[in-house]
Amino acid sequence: MNHLLNISSNLLFVAFILYLIGTFFFGGAIRSKSKKAEGASMNRWGLIGITISIVGFVCQLGYFILRWVVSGHAPVSNMFEFTTFFGMMLVAAFIIIFFIYRTAVLGVFALPVALLIIAYASMFPREVNPLVPSLRSYWLHIHVTTAAAGEAILAISFAAGLIYLVKSINQSRKSKSTLWLEFVMYILISVVGFIIITSIFHAANYTQRFDWVDKDGVEQVGKHGLPLRLLLST
Amino acid sequence: MNDMKCECGHVNPVGTILCESCGKALTENAQKEKLHDMRYEGSARRSQTYNKTIIDKIWNFFSSVKVGVWLIVLTLVASSLGTIFPQKDMLPTNLTPEEYYHKEYGWVGQLWYKLGFEDLYGSWWYLLLIAAIGVSLVICSLDRFIPLHRALKNQRVTRHEGFMKRQRLYIDAAITGDQSFAKVKERLKEKHYRVKEEHGNLFAEKNRFSRWGPYVNHIGLIIFLIGAMLRFVPGMYVDELLWIREGETKVIPGTHEKYLLKNNKFILDTYQKGKDNEAFNQALDRVGTVAKNFQTNVTLYKRKEGALPGESGKLAKVKDDEIKVNHPLEFAHYSVYQMDYKPNELKTMTLQLENKKTKKTFGQVKIDLFNPKDVYDLQKGYKVKLIGYYPNFTGFAKDGEPQSSSPIPDNPAFLFRMYSPEHPKGEVSFVAIRQNVEPLGNNDYKMSFAGIETRNVSALTVHKDLTLWILAVGGAIFMIGVIQGAYWNHRRIWLQRKEGNVLIAAHTNKNYYGIKKELAAILDGTGLPVPKDQQEGKKEKEKEKEV
Numbered sequence: 075m076n077h078l079l080n081i082s083s084n085l086l087f088v089a090f091i092l093y094l095i096g097t098f099f100f101g102g103a104i105r106s107k108s109k110k111a112e113g114a115s116m117n118r119w120g121l122i123g124i125t126i127s128i129v130g131f132v133c134q135l136g137y138f139i140l141r142w143v144v145s146g147h148a149p150v151s152n153m154f155e156f157t158t159f160f161g162m163m164l165v166a167a168f169i170i171i172f173f174i175y176r177t178a179v180l181g182v183f184a185l186p187v188a189l190l191i192i193a194y195a196s197m198f199p200r201e202v203n204p205l206v207p208s209l210r211s212y213w214l215h216i217h218v219t220t221a222a223a224g225e226a227i228l229a230i231s232f233a234a235g236l237i238y239l240v241k242s243i244n245q246s247r248k249s250k251s252t253l254w255l256e257f258v259m260y261i262l263i264s265v266v267g268f269i270i271i272t273s274i275f276h277a278a279n280y281t282q283r284f285d286w287v288d289k290d291g292v293e294q295v296g297k298h299g300l301p302l303r304l305l306l307s308t
Numbered sequence: 309m310n311d312m313k314c315e316c317g318h319v320n321p322v323g324t325i326l327c328e329s330c331g332k333a334l335t336e337n338a339q340k341e342k343l344h345d346m347r348y349e350g351s352a353r354r355s356q357t358y359n360k361t362i363i364d365k366i367w368n369f370f371s372s373v374k375v376g377v378w379l380i381v382l383t384l385v386a387s388s389l390g391t392i393f394p395q396k397d398m399l400p401t402n403l404t405p406e407e408y409y410h411k412e413y414g415w416v417g418q419l420w421y422k423l424g425f426e427d428l429y430g431s432w433w434y435l436l437l438i439a440a441i442g443v444s445l446v447i448c449s450l451d452r453f454i455p456l457h458r459a460l461k462n463q464r465v466t467r468h469e470g471f472m473k474r475q476r477l478y479i480d481a482a483i484t485g486d487q488s489f490a491k492v493k494e495r496l497k498e499k500h501y502r503v504k505e506e507h508g509n510l511f512a513e514k515n516r517f518s519r520w521g522p523y524v525n526h527i528g529l530i531i532f533l534i535g536a537m538l539r540f541v542p543g544m545y546v547d548e549l550l551w552i553r554e555g556e557t558k559v560i561p562g563t564h565e566k567y568l569l570k571n572n573k574f575i576l577d578t579y580q581k582g583k584d585n586e587a588f589n590q591a592l593d594r595v596g597t598v599a600k601n602f603q604t605n606v607t608l609y610k611r612k613e614g615a616l617p618g619e620s621g622k623l624a625k626v627k628d629d630e631i632k633v634n635h636p637l638e639f640a641h642y643s644v645y646q647m648d649y650k651p652n653e654l655k656t657m658t659l660q661l662e663n664k665k666t667k668k669t670f671g672q673v674k675i676d677l678f679n680p681k682d683v684y685d686l687q688k689g690y691k692v693k694l695i696g697y698y699p700n701f702t703g704f705a706k707d708g709e710p711q712s713s714s715p716i717p718d719n720p721a722f723l724f725r726m727y728s729p730e731h732p733k734g735e736v737s738f739v740a741i742r743q744n745v746e747p748l749g750n751n752d753y754k755m756s757f758a759g760i761e762t763r764n765v766s767a768l769t770v771h772k773d774l775t776l777w778i779l780a781v782g783g784a785i786f787m788i789g790v791i792q793g794a795y796w797n798h799r800r801i802w803l804q805r806k807e808g809n810v811l812i813a814a815h816t817n818k819n820y821y822g823i824k825k826e827l828a829a830i831l832d833g834t835g836l837p838v839p840k841d842q843q844e845g846k847k848e849k850e851k852e853k854e855v
Contacts, residue, residue, distance in 0.1 A: 079587060144587045201590040204579045204598050207633035207646075 079202065082140035085133045086158065090192050092130030093165065093185045099123035100181030120178040127169060127185060134162045145202045150218040151209055157195030159219070161188040163226030171230055183233040194269045197276045275300055318462065321455075323357030326350025328462040331471030343842060344474040346815055349463075351455035370440075370447040379444055383437045390428035393420055397427075402714050430540075442533050449526045460516060465506035467802055467813075475802075475813040476820065477827070477839040483810050489803055495830045496801065510803040519817060521793020528785030535778030546642070546772035553653065554763040557609070562770050563642065568609040568623060574649055574764035577601040602646050604631045604766040608639060631768065641772050648767035654717045658758040659739065661690060661726060665752070670728070672758055677717035689729040692755070696723030701740050708747070710738065726753045799823050801830075812839050 103119035138159065141149040149155040168184035171177075205214075236258065243251045282298045312320045318329035325338045326349065333339040333350075344350060355371035358364045369375055399408050405426050409417030420426065428434055472478060489510050496503050501512035539545040546562035550569070557570040577600040581589050584600070592598060609623040629637045636643040654677055661670045671686035677699065684692045698712035701721035705711055710721055721740035728735075730752060738745040739755045797819045804811040812831075816823040824841065831838050 076587075144585075146585055199591070199594065201594065202585075202587040203591040203595075204584065204588040204600065206599055207602050211634040 078140050079144050082137045082144065083200075085140065086137040086192070089130045089134035089137065089162075090189065092126050092133060093189050093192075096123050096126035096130060097182065097185040097189070099126060100178050100185065103178035104182060117178075120176075120181075123178065123181055124169070124172055127165060127172075127181065131162065131165045131169060134158075134165070138162065141202065147205050147209075148215045148219065149202075150222065151205055151214065152203055153198040154195050154200050156218065156222065157198070158192055160222045160226055161191035161195065163223045164188045164191065164229055166223075167227040167230040171234070177234075179237055180230065180234060183237065184230060187229070187233070190266065190269055193273060197273060272299060316464075316468070318464075321352045321458075323352035323354075324350065325352075326459075326471065327468070328459045329464045330466070330468040331463070332468035333470055333474075339470070341474060343476055344471065346475070348452055348456050349459035351459040353451050353455050355451050367447060367451070370444045371451040373448060376441070376444040376448055379437060379441045383434075383441060386428065386434060386437060390425060393417060393425070395426060395428065435537075435540075438533060438537065442530060445526050445530055445533075449523050453520075453523045456519065460519070463511075465504045465511040466509045466804065467511075469804075469806065469811065472802060472804065472811050472813040475815050476843050477814040477823065477841055478812070479837045479839040480809055480811050481837040482808055483835065483837075491834050492803065492830060492836065495834075499826060499830065501799075501801070508805055510801075512801045513799070515796040515798050518793055518796035518798045521789050521791075521796075523789070524792055525786055525789025528782050528787070528789055530782075531785060532779055532782030535775045535782055538775045538778065539773075544774045546770060548770040549647065550644075550768045550770055551650075551765055552604075552768065553655075553765045560642070560644070560770055562772065566611055567626075567639070567642070568611065569637075569644070569768075570607040570609065571766055572605040572607060572628075574651075574766045575601065575603040575605070576649065576651065576764075577603075602633050602649060604646060604768065605629075606631055606637060606644075608637065636771070641774060643771045645769045645771060646766070647769045650765040650767070652762040653765050654720060654760055655763045656761040657720060658760065659722075659755045660758045661686060661692060661728075662754055662756045663752060664754050669756075673755075675722070677720055689727070689732075691727040693725040693727070693734065694722060695725050695736075696738075698722070698740075722755070724755055726751070726755065728753055797822060799826070801827065803836075810836060812836065814839055 099119050100123040103117055103123055105119075138149060141155070145151075150159050164184055165188050168180060168188075171180060239251075239255055243249075243255055245252055245255075276299060280299060280301070282300065282302055284296050284298075284302075286294055286296070288294050311322060312324055312334055314320060314327040314330060314332055314334065316327060316330040316332065318327055320328055320334065325335050326333055326344060328349075328351065331350075333341070333344070338344065338350065353371075355368045359368060393409065393413055396405050399405055403411065406418075406421055409421045409426065411417075413420070424431055473480070489505075489508070493503050493505070493510060496510075496512040499514070501514045503510060503512045505511075548561035550558060550561055552558050552569065552571040554571050554574055557568055559565050560567045560569050579588055579592060579598045579600050581592055588598075605628070607628050608626040610626050612622040612624055614622075626639060631637045631644060631646050633646045636645045638644075656674050656676055658672050658674045660672045662668070663670070670688070670690045673684040673686070673692050675681075675684075675694070680694055680697050682694055684694070686692065696710065698710045698721040699717040699719075700712050700714045701719045702711045702713045710723065712721075719741060721738065721743075724737050724739060725734040726737060727733075735751040735753055736746070736748045737751055737753075737755055738747060744754060798817045799814070800816070801814045802812065814823055814827055820841065828838055
């Protein structure tokens with residue numbers, strides 16, 4: 075059992091690395107695109123990129139299946155499992171859309187986001203946990219997986235839409251469109267920043283603790299993974 | 309006002325902008341347009357035609373999409389307001405809602421209660437908003453669907469030249485040689501167009517049903533709303549909570565006293581290391597205990613025909629069942645779900661009469677905490693009288709009277725009068741858990757603790773929802789409407805000959821990119837010109853102006 079679980083975790087790690095490598099190839103694919111004619115974006119870099127993505131996806135699928143075998147239930151039962159599954163669906167959605175539209179630029183978005191999501195997932199407790207009674211239902215398989223898949227496909231559409239806006243909005247002039255585009259970009263960078271900061275503090279095993287007495291006179295303890303000193307000292 | 313007769317001979321209803329049959333512009337404004345507004349085919353919408361009587365004004369108010377959107381926004385805002393604090397039915401029962409909101413949320417809670425938000429989703433104004441959305445949906449749909457349907461039904465093959473000219477995709481070109489439409493006709497049929505011919509002119513159309521998508525969608529939505537409103541009809545919807553102790557038999561709320569349930573046993577299983585999957589060990593080490601199963605073993609009874617409520621003898625056993633989370637007990641449209649539990653509630657408490665000096669005891673009293681006796685006789689001149697019982701003791705009031713906050717024995721306290729041969733008039737003692745007060749001076753005797761009995765209490769929700777299938781049907785029709793309107797486009801292509809020229813126009817309700825590609829493929833190699841996008845040209849000109 076433990077043996078299978080180890081293989082499963084290793085497969086996830088391999089997938090993580092492959093997505094990282096794939097990102098660079100897609101980056102190369104859009105850089106060398108200018109040499110070729112419009113529409114022929116499926117160059118060698120892109121071909122290698124998509125191959126690596128598919129191999130990564132298969133590895134992650136292996137992680138998913140093995141973990142299912144070990145735990146006996148669909149591995150979408152806690153934050154770690156759900157978030158990694160979301161990352162996997164993101165890559166799956168990208169692969170499907172890539173074969174329809176052959177746009178390498180989408181890979182430059184999809185793979186790093188999948189990377190970030192898997193990294194963020196690993197911040198939650200990673201062990202295989204037993205199912206509480208409320209999750210012991212066939213809806214766990216249906217509802218959670220379809221929700222994650224749907225969200226992932228929407229995320230890819232969002233990225234495609236954003237890439238389109240960046241390309242088509244005239245950014246040499248200040249307008250309502252540029253303002254809101256900038257707003258979206260700001261939010262995106264904030265999310266990335268949040269993930270990076272929480273990762274760093276989590277790796278350093280940091281917790282902020284504060285005690286207080288609530289309105290019923292009961293002593294309460296709050297724990298937080300990020301420093302809140304500035305807010306609390308006032 | 310009279311109906312409007314077009315020069316083509318078709319009689320149009322009052323208010324028509326483009327003739328239903330030939331498409332000729334009937335109003336001066338429409339004649340001046342560069343491109344026609346084709347959204348509703350220039351048909352006569354009631355809301356755009358009449359505005360005199362009160363009925364006209366109400367109709368016009370509700371037929372506006374803007375009004376509909378505002379109604380939806382208002383309902384959304386109201387719905388979200390209702391989630392700020394818990395609604396009335398979710399409150400604990402030991403306080404009145406007014407006290408609860410004040411105590412828990414201060415003046416904001418008080419204001420919330422005063423505004424009537426404690427039962428927001430059942431309030432008259434909330435229901436009125438929902439009803440207004442329903443009315444808006446019906447009127448919006450009728451105002452658009454009926455004239456649109458008429459116009460599409462009455463359209464003829466040969467359209468007025470002005471109509472052709474004012475389509476977004478249009479071309480007018482002289483052709484050399486006798487180009488026949490035969491090849492085009494064949495190609496159109498290949499693309500699944502339905503082609504009609506009249507005096508050598510062609511009219512091709514496909515996917516008209518896509519135009520009905522929004523209206524199908526609205527029908528689904530209205531059915532859904534009706535289903536949601538039916539919850540307020542008695543008997544359609546039941547959602548009740550039942551706390552039931554082990555060994556108890558209780559009437560199931562919401563069943564009109566027809567069904568009773570006996571709680572035989574409540575079971576709580578946890579995951580065990582060694583017994584369960586060893587992969588869980590690591591998680592169990594970190595978290596401690598994880599629940600595996602909450603279960604109530606029950607027996608369901610039905611009151612016999614003709615038996616009055618309260619006649620407990622006339623019960624017929626229906627079945628034994630095990631209620632687990634996600635596995636409810638089901639009978640006669642009811643489902644009883646495992647919801648909550650309270651382990652080890654006190655059932656009885658045993659105390660003994662003890663001489664404080666000699667430590668000698670003179671018998672035990674076992675007090676049923678739900679039905680205590682007044683006097684417990686211990687023989688030989690010893691007797692204990694229960695002169696006060698406080699099931700959930702919370703402290704003493706200012707006048708020294710002990711207080712109890714509920715009839716549930718969570719913290720029982722007793723006021724005893726202890727009789728013994730030495731004290732025939734009795735000594736008074738107040739006993740609570742880990743507390744012994746002698747209010748009238750020092751006693752020789754005391755009531756000491758000897759033991760307790762406990763039992764588990766299970767909380768079950770009783771659920772019945774006869775509206776569910778209506779919601780499902782409404783939701784399905786809603787989705788069919790969305791798909792119908794979103795995944796198909798209504799496309800029409802007109803080809804006409806006019807004095808050696810050929811006129812080609814095309815219209816689609818969405819996706820002009822798609823129809824342009826299709827047109828190019830159909831006309832390719834036929835010698836006929838491909839229609840130009842008249843709007844795109846305009847856009848580019850505007851852009852040039854901006855720069």
